Amino acid sequence: MTSNEIRSSFLKFFERNGHRIVPSSSLVPGDDPTLLFTNAGMNQFKDLFLGREKRDYRRATTSQKVMRVSGKHNDLDNVGPSFRHHTFFEMLGNFSFGDYFKKEAIEYAWTVLTDVWKMPADKLVVSIFKGGHGIPRDDEAFEIWRKFVSRDRILELGLDDNFWQMGDTGPCGRCSEIYYVRGTGVDPEIEVWNNVFMEFERSAEGVLKPLPAPSIDTGMGLERVTAVLQQKDSNYDTDLFMPLLREIGSLSGRTYAGSMSPDDVSMRVIADHIRSTTFLIADGVTPSNEWRGYVLRKIMRRAMRHGKHLGLNEAFLHRLVAVLDREMGDAYPEVRRNREMVEKTILAEEHRFEAVLNEGLPRLEAELAKVSDTKSKVLPGEIAFRLYDTFGIPFDFIEDTATTQGITIDREGYDRAMEAQRDKARAQSAFGGRKGQEFDVEADDRLKEVGDRFEGYTTTRVSGVPIVSLFDEKRTPVDALASGESGFVALAKTPFYLEAGGQVSDSGRIFSEAGGASATVEGMVRIRAGLPRAHHVRVTSGSLRVRDLVTAEVDAEVRNATRRNHTATHLLHAALREVLGTHVTQKGSLVAPHRLRFDFVHFQPVSREELERIERIVNEQIVRNTPVKTDVRPTQEAIAAGAMALFGEKYGDTVRVVSVPGFSMELCGGTHVSATGDIGFFAIVAEGGVAAGVRRIEAVTGNGAVAWAQRQRGVLTEILDALHAPDDQAVEAIEKLQSEAKRLGREVTQLKTKLAMGGGGSAEDTDTVEVAGVKLARRKVEGLDKDALRGLSDSLKARIKSGVVVLASASDGKVQIVVAVTPDLTSRVKAGQIVKEIAPIVGGGGGGRPDFAEAGGKQPEKIDEMLGASEGVLARLLGHPTPSPA
Numbered sequence: 001m002t003s004n005e006i007r008s009s010f011l012k013f014f015e016r017n018g019h020r021i022v023p024s025s026s027l028v029p030g031d032d033p034t035l036l037f038t039n040a041g042m043n044q045f046k047d048l049f050l051g052r053e054k055r056d057y058r059r060a061t062t063s064q065k066v067m068r069v070s071g072k073h074n075d076l077d078n079v080g081p082s083f084r085h086h087t088f089f090e091m092l093g094n095f096s097f098g099d100y101f102k103k104e105a106i107e108y109a110w111t112v113l114t115d116v117w118k119m120p121a122d123k124l125v126v127s128i129f130k131g132g133h134g135i136p137r138d139d140e141a142f143e144i145w146r147k148f149v150s151r152d153r154i155l156e157l158g159l160d161d162n163f164w165q166m167g168d169t170g171p172c173g174r175c176s177e178i179y180y181v182r183g184t185g186v187d188p189e190i191e192v193w194n195n196v197f198m199e200f201e202r203s204a205e206g207v208l209k210p211l212p213a214p215s216i217d218t219g220m221g222l223e224r225v226t227a228v229l230q231q232k233d234s235n236y237d238t239d240l241f242m243p244l245l246r247e248i249g250s251l252s253g254r255t256y257a258g259s260m261s262p263d264d265v266s267m268r269v270i271a272d273h274i275r276s277t278t279f280l281i282a283d284g285v286t287p288s289n290e291w292r293g294y295v296l297r298k299i300m301r302r303a304m305r306h307g308k309h310l311g312l313n314e315a316f317l318h319r320l321v322a323v324l325d326r327e328m329g330d331a332y333p334e335v336r337r338n339r340e341m342v343e344k345t346i347l348a349e350e351h352r353f354e355a356v357l358n359e360g361l362p363r364l365e366a367e368l369a370k371v372s373d374t375k376s377k378v379l380p381g382e383i384a385f386r387l388y389d390t391f392g393i394p395f396d397f398i399e400d401t402a403t404t405q406g407i408t409i410d411r412e413g414y415d416r417a418m419e420a421q422r423d424k425a426r427a428q429s430a431f432g433g434r435k436g437q438e439f440d441v442e443a444d445d446r447l448k449e450v451g452d453r454f455e456g457y458t459t460t461r462v463s464g465v466p467i468v469s470l471f472d473e474k475r476t477p478v479d480a481l482a483s484g485e486s487g488f489v490a491l492a493k494t495p496f497y498l499e500a501g502g503q504v505s506d507s508g509r510i511f512s513e514a515g516g517a518s519a520t521v522e523g524m525v526r527i528r529a530g531l532p533r534a535h536h537v538r539v540t541s542g543s544l545r546v547r548d549l550v551t552a553e554v555d556a557e558v559r560n561a562t563r564r565n566h567t568a569t570h571l572l573h574a575a576l577r578e579v580l581g582t583h584v585t586q587k588g589s590l591v592a593p594h595r596l597r598f599d600f601v602h603f604q605p606v607s608r609e610e611l612e613r614i615e616r617i618v619n620e621q622i623v624r625n626t627p628v629k630t631d632v633r634p635t636q637e638a639i640a641a642g643a644m645a646l647f648g649e650k651y652g653d654t655v656r657v658v659s660v661p662g663f664s665m666e667l668c669g670g671t672h673v674s675a676t677g678d679i680g681f682f683a684i685v686a687e688g689g690v691a692a693g694v695r696r697i698e699a700v701t702g703n704g705a706v707a708w709a710q711r712q713r714g715v716l717t718e719i720l721d722a723l724h725a726p727d728d729q730a731v732e733a734i735e736k737l738q739s740e741a742k743r744l745g746r747e748v749t750q751l752k753t754k755l756a757m758g759g760g761g762s763a764e765d766t767d768t769v770e771v772a773g774v775k776l777a778r779r780k781v782e783g784l785d786k787d788a789l790r791g792l793s794d795s796l797k798a799r800i801k802s803g804v805v806v807l808a809s810a811s812d813g814k815v816q817i818v819v820a821v822t823p824d825l826t827s828r829v830k831a832g833q834i835v836k837e838i839a840p841i842v843g844g845g846g847g848g849r850p851d852f853a854e855a856g857g858k859q860p861e862k863i864d865e866m867l868g869a870s871e872g873v874l875a876r877l878l879g880h881p882t883p884s885p886a
Contacts, residue, residue: 226239
């Protein structure tokens, strides 16, 4: 069986047995900012297991994309030397949410392995939990397994092997693993399937309570089971990797032999890492020095480094994406859909890495030179990390280069610096996720009964709505909020939009006509998935009480402005793809009442001509006044039809599809205008880069766009009035003024230089002294820039013919220093040495060549002191303790 057939047969078996085939979720967890990447098949079902979410199915099966590159599941360093470790793999799984339990799960597993895949039953061994730590032996699983295997093929293992838990608290349970006995090779017994029986909930005190609805969570690595079914000792020898390895061999002129030779190790690294790279980028991650992008960049550059081991010195990694498109594009349409974007992102990073090496290698060599003569020959970890963090040089590359010079790296110090960086990034990413920000809702059954009912797609006002719960600012339940108090209000239904997909939350008011109470709604927050959204309010009069009937009213003017910007964002996205290419995908957005901001994948600045074309296309769509259509469709059906999905967003089984027929179609839960003409005027106000391969456009619509255009026109009118020129001659007039200003500037510089030279006289001036037989010309000048100082130093060198020149110029509270040495003296004294010693006197530093050096400073009041000290510095460097008299 091929790997595609294995994956398909697994999913179809469970579909025949009442399971919903659920597409793999993104590698970027949509609702868990503390989780680096999706690392298990159950991640997307977490809220179902916890009872926080309900769906229209209780059985599911998936082939889930998984990354394991952090924490206890970090396999990165093992990839290459190992035949079975991967950073990216596929996890086959079947799940029951309070439906079937151990009996059915074990029977399904046995049937798949022995009937569907025809594994020899006598090659299978199973395990159960043997009991311990107050948890009883899994007698039930033992008795079920006895129907299929003999007693001597049932292993009884402890907590480490046969008990699973999500965390310190929450769902957990005993599990049963299935092993395939090869009898030979690196892994004579290999685990192929783990069946987790979620039957308990662990409290904060460590007490296990039976779950009201026990569930099933199973996992089986596709790569591992494919190796078993294709009778390969190594996962890399299967059809999941061999097409990649053959292409790598073709590019490098080598043949993969499945050995532990350096070439084969490098080929395995590249084959694994291009899979991680492709799927991460297809799911919206881009290389960077922070959080998820940091890990992606590390993986990519490790692959590039191993490419160099194979002699691949030109960009090559992007050429492997075509293989993955061919082999996996049917199972994972996002790879095929985003192929162009993935290839361009990889190619840009390959070029960036080459530039990094060109810039960083001299710095690495300089740091290694500092420790090469030391007794320890150890490069401090902090320096190694700085070389990576600042210049992008991978640790492996640093280590390889250091080893050739007999130098070792302080790995512990490097890891500490790395972890500090990750903690910082994690803290920035996990805002709002602190326990102190959670609502205390455990005892509130009313919230669970009501659910989250949003009426804002059709109205901005809902009357006669009961208050379900109230919370104070500490998010603790209260019975009432009085005038002057702030807190949170949960309603049975609401027209208020909760920030999501880039669109900001609504504002407005909640009031009771009967009781006279009124509160300003200042924002919206989510209490928990499946529960009502909370309105952050400030009570302005009366008191709000639980069970009061109130009216919830959104500020319609603000909502309308936000809707205009949201629909305009969709039009902008489509126009960008039309003008720049289909590699453009959304990386983030802000949809607020007064402006919109759109971040997207693109690898160079958008030209003025392109911006004008994009702006024109959007306004053409607005003028057409096309009705905006909204449908609710199955998620995968919508994506297959061409709807654009939002990076990092979590979608359910059905989604809202917002489309401008014939031009734009996106999955979107936001609020939109009825027709494109409602947007009014659209104007792009800014474009720039925000990260490697990510650009940002800011724009305004409606009245905001009109106001912006009027301001621009006002500024232009003032400029034309000042120039005394018509608009078609304005540029020419400005260019003439700039040219004249440059000419006058040159004349001023020449005059200042002439004055600094002493008016052109030929006599030696009082600023020139002799130090140990060497002339030292020192000057303090005013208002000369670097170029003028260089010119003055050349003139003074020509005048003294042999000697040293030290110049200092003060301007705007800063100091510019130039030191020049005539060619005949550079073997005795170097300009760079002089400037390094005198610059600190004026609070600065610098360096340069033996014949010329520059520095800056920030204490102009100490220039005279510095010039005076230059005599002593020169004398010491010449080997004389004190200067000779002039």
